[in-house]
Amino acid sequence: MSQSAVASVSHHEVLMEPSPYSMDKKKLGMWVFIVSDACTFAAFLFAYGYMRVGAPVWGTPFGFSSIANGMIMTAVLLSSSLSMLAAVRASQVGEKASSNKWLAVTMLLGTIFAGLHLREWYKLIAEGWRLFYNPTGGAAQFGAAFFTVTGLHLTHVVTGVIALAFVARGYKQGCYDESHVETAGLYWHFVDLVWMFVFPLMYLMNAH
Amino acid sequence: MSSNRELTMSSYVAIGGGLMVIVGIEVILTYQHLPTRTLLFSLLCLACLEAYVAIMYLMHVKYERPVLFWTIFPATLFVLVFLCYIWPDAFRMFNMRLLQ
Amino acid sequence: MAATIAHAAVHHAAPQGFIRKYLFSVDHKVIGIQYLTLSLIAVFVGMALSWVMRIHLAWPDAHIPLLGWLSPNGAPNGLMTPEYYLSLMTMHGTIMAFFVLTAAPMAGFGNFMLPIQVGAADMAFPRLNMSSFWVTLVGFILACATFVIPDGPPLSGWTAYAPLSAVGPVAGPGQGWGQNLWGLSIVCFCIASLLGALNFIVTTLDLRTKGMKLSRLPLSTWGWFIDAWVSLLAFAVLLPTCLLLVLDRLGGTSFFIPSGLVINDQLQPHAGGSPLLFQHLFWFFGHPEVYIIILPAFGIVSHVMPTFIRKPLVGGWKVMTFAEVAVGMLSFVVWGHHMFVSGMSPFMAMVFSVPTLLITIPSVIAVLVWVFSLYHSNIRFDTPLLFSLGFVSLFISGGIGGFFLAQPSTDSYLHATSFVVGHFHFTMGLSAIFATFAGFYYWYPKMFGRVMNEKLGKVHFWLSFVLVYCVFMTMHLTGFAGAVRRYSALVDDFMVQLIPANKFMTVAALLLGATQFIFLFNVIWSRFKGQKASDNPWGATTLEWDTTSPPPFDNFGGRQITVYHGPMEYDGDASVMQTSPAASVAGT
Numbered sequence: 001m002s003q004s005a006v007a008s009v010s011h012h013e014v015l016m017e018p019s020p021y022s023m024d025k026k027k028l029g030m031w032v033f034i035v036s037d038a039c040t041f042a043a044f045l046f047a048y049g050y051m052r053v054g055a056p057v058w059g060t061p062f063g064f065s066s067i068a069n070g071m072i073m074t075a076v077l078l079s080s081s082l083s084m085l086a087a088v089r090a091s092q093v094g095e096k097a098s099s100n101k102w103l104a105v106t107m108l109l110g111t112i113f114a115g116l117h118l119r120e121w122y123k124l125i126a127e128g129w130r131l132f133y134n135p136t137g138g139a140a141q142f143g144a145a146f147f148t149v150t151g152l153h154l155t156h157v158v159t160g161v162i163a164l165a166f167v168a169r170g171y172k173q174g175c176y177d178e179s180h181v182e183t184a185g186l187y188w189h190f191v192d193l194v195w196m197f198v199f200p201l202m203y204l205m206n207a208h
Numbered sequence: 209m210s211s212n213r214e215l216t217m218s219s220y221v222a223i224g225g226g227l228m229v230i231v232g233i234e235v236i237l238t239y240q241h242l243p244t245r246t247l248l249f250s251l252l253c254l255a256c257l258e259a260y261v262a263i264m265y266l267m268h269v270k271y272e273r274p275v276l277f278w279t280i281f282p283a284t285l286f287v288l289v290f291l292c293y294i295w296p297d298a299f300r301m302f303n304m305r306l307l308q
Numbered sequence: 309m310a311a312t313i314a315h316a317a318v319h320h321a322a323p324q325g326f327i328r329k330y331l332f333s334v335d336h337k338v339i340g341i342q343y344l345t346l347s348l349i350a351v352f353v354g355m356a357l358s359w360v361m362r363i364h365l366a367w368p369d370a371h372i373p374l375l376g377w378l379s380p381n382g383a384p385n386g387l388m389t390p391e392y393y394l395s396l397m398t399m400h401g402t403i404m405a406f407f408v409l410t411a412a413p414m415a416g417f418g419n420f421m422l423p424i425q426v427g428a429a430d431m432a433f434p435r436l437n438m439s440s441f442w443v444t445l446v447g448f449i450l451a452c453a454t455f456v457i458p459d460g461p462p463l464s465g466w467t468a469y470a471p472l473s474a475v476g477p478v479a480g481p482g483q484g485w486g487q488n489l490w491g492l493s494i495v496c497f498c499i500a501s502l503l504g505a506l507n508f509i510v511t512t513l514d515l516r517t518k519g520m521k522l523s524r525l526p527l528s529t530w531g532w533f534i535d536a537w538v539s540l541l542a543f544a545v546l547l548p549t550c551l552l553l554v555l556d557r558l559g560g561t562s563f564f565i566p567s568g569l570v571i572n573d574q575l576q577p578h579a580g581g582s583p584l585l586f587q588h589l590f591w592f593f594g595h596p597e598v599y600i601i602i603l604p605a606f607g608i609v610s611h612v613m614p615t616f617i618r619k620p621l622v623g624g625w626k627v628m629t630f631a632e633v634a635v636g637m638l639s640f641v642v643w644g645h646h647m648f649v650s651g652m653s654p655f656m657a658m659v660f661s662v663p664t665l666l667i668t669i670p671s672v673i674a675v676l677v678w679v680f681s682l683y684h685s686n687i688r689f690d691t692p693l694l695f696s697l698g699f700v701s702l703f704i705s706g707g708i709g710g711f712f713l714a715q716p717s718t719d720s721y722l723h724a725t726s727f728v729v730g731h732f733h734f735t736m737g738l739s740a741i742f743a744t745f746a747g748f749y750y751w752y753p754k755m756f757g758r759v760m761n762e763k764l765g766k767v768h769f770w771l772s773f774v775l776v777y778c779v780f781m782t783m784h785l786t787g788f789a790g791a792v793r794r795y796s797a798l799v800d801d802f803m804v805q806l807i808p809a810n811k812f813m814t815v816a817a818l819l820l821g822a823t824q825f826i827f828l829f830n831v832i833w834s835r836f837k838g839q840k841a842s843d844n845p846w847g848a849t850t851l852e853w854d855t856t857s858p859p860p861f862d863n864f865g866g867r868q869i870t871v872y873h874g875p876m877e878y879d880g881d882a883s884v885m886q887t888s889p890a891a892s893v894a895g896t
């Protein structure tokens with residue numbers, strides 16, 4: 001380490017205490033973020049539950065076509081988690097091209113999920129559903145709860161797809177490494193995890 | 209640091225398949241005309257099972273150091289459990305409504 | 309001993325140019341100073357609001373200069389309307405609680421000191437840190453913007469209870485765009501705090517230098533670390549609460565607005581929401597929030613005291629840290645004590661009351677640690693220690709009032725009186741501010757390379773200490789007598805007799821405000837004319853004192869920092885720096 005280098009650029013190796021989690025700081029940061037995001041989703045779901053418990057007539061407006069659509073969406077998201085896993089596994093052994101291919105598959109599946117979701121939304125809105133209006137005559141808050149919770153999840157999916165695009169590009173260009181792919185994978189699995197609660201609570205509990 | 213390579217990809221696909229089976233069970237239960245409370249409880253249990261599998265395997269926590277599990281889970285569970293303090297007021301609200 | 313060899317290649321290029329160095333800087337030190345500057349501006353804004361409120365309480369017919377200019381609707385000719393009083397009260401609470409008390413001790417000092425105290429070159433995510441500050445600043449600008457819009461600031465209190473806050477402009481002045489901007493401001497603050505908490509947690513866990521085991525962390529770092537966890541979980545719930553409120557206002561939803569609500573003879577078109585849900589969700593955040601405010605103060609005082617009593621705290625790091633963790637955890641299960649008279653289930657009132665009383669136990673443990681540590685110590689009554697002792701006194705005084713408020717029976721009478729206002733100003737406002745002052749006087753030499761004027765510091769302390777008691781202890785008494793809080797004028801017969809007490813409080817409050825200008829002068833003057841500071845002017849032991857004042861851009865000039873000792877190795881004048889390979893002092 002030359003003296004002149006110290007003046008304007010500090011470039012050296014320092015000894016540190018090992019991380020108690022034995023993981024890269026990005027990954028730990030993503031886990032901490034996941035904890036907070038889980039609490040945020042939980043608060044939305046609790047608000048939904050609170051309103052539903054207190055409502056005299058909630059209504060169960062979803063027919064089988066909505067449930068079938070939801071099952072397909074679940075399958076798509078779950079597949080995207082598996083493709084994300086494949087991408088992470090490939091990056092772990094340095095297979096960049098393979099990893100990027102699986103990242104692209106994940107992004108595609110995520111986009112399909114979002115597309116199916118938006119198509120369902122448009123169908124509901126066309127039937128008269130709003131944040132404040134229930135065309136079936138049940139609780140007016142149904143729309144509020146449904147669009148809020150699923151909207152938040154959809155936002156996370158779309159953000160995730162965009163983030164994956166950046167990660168894929170950076171990984172390809174060499175400024176990101178496998179730890180970035182793994183961190184993004186963690187976020188993507190979390191999005192799937194949330195859906196595992198949203199689907200039963202928002203769809204199945206409202207099926208007739 | 210190896211990650212997600214403790215199991216083969218086919219094992220992960222099998223796990224994914226298992227999760228879809230749980231989803232299928234959830235859907236079947238939905239159409240069994242169960243009382244709302246029973247359905248809710250069953251769905252939540254199944255969802256928690258799915259979540260556990262996803263966290264342990266897909267999110268790799270099973271193969272991380274135990275301290276990760278014991279940091280993340282208790283913190284999140286803590287918030288979820290104590291948010292449940294709001295339920296008594298939700299049930300009271302149902303019984304105290306003026307308009308029906 | 310587990311292998312301590314983890315190494316990181318560190319690349320740090322010193323930033324060039326004014327914008328990268330002082331404005332859009334990723335350097336945690338600059339960001340910390342930016343937060344402190346923001347808080348300093350915010351505290352004078354918040355204080356000015358309180359002066360105007362207090363003048364109105366004492367002299368309701370007074371025409372207050374400048375107020376009429378600020379808001380011709382709210383204060384025509386400077387005569388404050390009751391609605392405008394509520395608006396001022398709302399913004400006083402919001403600005404003080406968020407942009408001063410949550411920002412300064414945690415984001416301000418924490419950002420500056422935590423990486424240095426753990427031996428790192430910067431926070432774990434420097435660019436995220438920078439965005440946290442700028443998002444906070446946007447939040448502050450949005451909050452201040454409520455004063456300049458035509459309708460004025462919201463009047464629903466910093467607690468923004470529904471349905472008042474949720475129905476929109478029909479509820480009163482400021483409930484249109486004022487409340488919307490307020491909501492957006494808080495959403496910004498939530499996001500910034502969440503990202504900040506994330507940074508603090510990862511930095512403390514992953515970026516400690518060689519030898520800095522968790523048992524050797526300074527107590528201020530423990531305070532910030534535990535606080536970051538509480539912040540993470542609490543702000544994660546405030547964010548949806550505010551978003552749902554905004555949805556009720558702008559999206560037509562009815563999360564918090566009940567059916568059949570008639571305001572100003574207009575039936576509101578909402579159906580079936582619950583105002584109680586808002587209170588539950590808000591206070592789920594709101595109670596941990598007050599501990600988010602006080603935990604860094606605990607940490608700062610626990611860090612400052614050993615330096616000036618020249619001995620470690622009783623019980624070492626474990627007892628204080630245990631108390632802080634217990635306080636942090638219990639803070640999540642007590643929120644219903646804000647809702648005893650709200651119509652909440654009476655059974656839940658008991659469920660909340662018991663842990664509220666229990667939380668006094670770790671608080672008292674912490675207080676006893678500070679008090680007992682003074683025994684047999686070699687006290688140097690420098691300004692940082694004076695403010696630390698002042699903090700302990702204020703915290704005890706405020707805490708005692710908490711016993712009355714913790715029980716639904718007594719709280720039924722005291723709720724919404726100025727007793728509560730006195731209580732939270734002591735425990736939350738003044739204590740945290742005194743701890744922040746302690747931190748300021750203590751760390752100013754390190755941050756700016758100059759020592760603050762000690763004489764002015766002592767004057768600042770004694771005047772502030774006496775005057776805060778004058779204002780806020782009197783407030784407890786008027787509260788006992790039944791003075792209702794958030795009332796802009798005391799006209800009921802049982803309150804008219806409290807007007808002399810209110811006049812006394814107002815005069816004391818204005819003097820207290822004037823005293824803070826001594827501090828402001830000291831801060832600015834010392835920056836340019838203060839005596840130059842050495843690396844370690846206080847003879848302290850922690851890592852920030854093992855580098856220059858102010859530290860270089862990468863904190864330690866590229867040196868390998870190795871820690872051999874805990875943070876409180878003092879024995880009278882003797883002390884051992886954490887980085888010194890020498891043996892420990894006796895008794896530690």
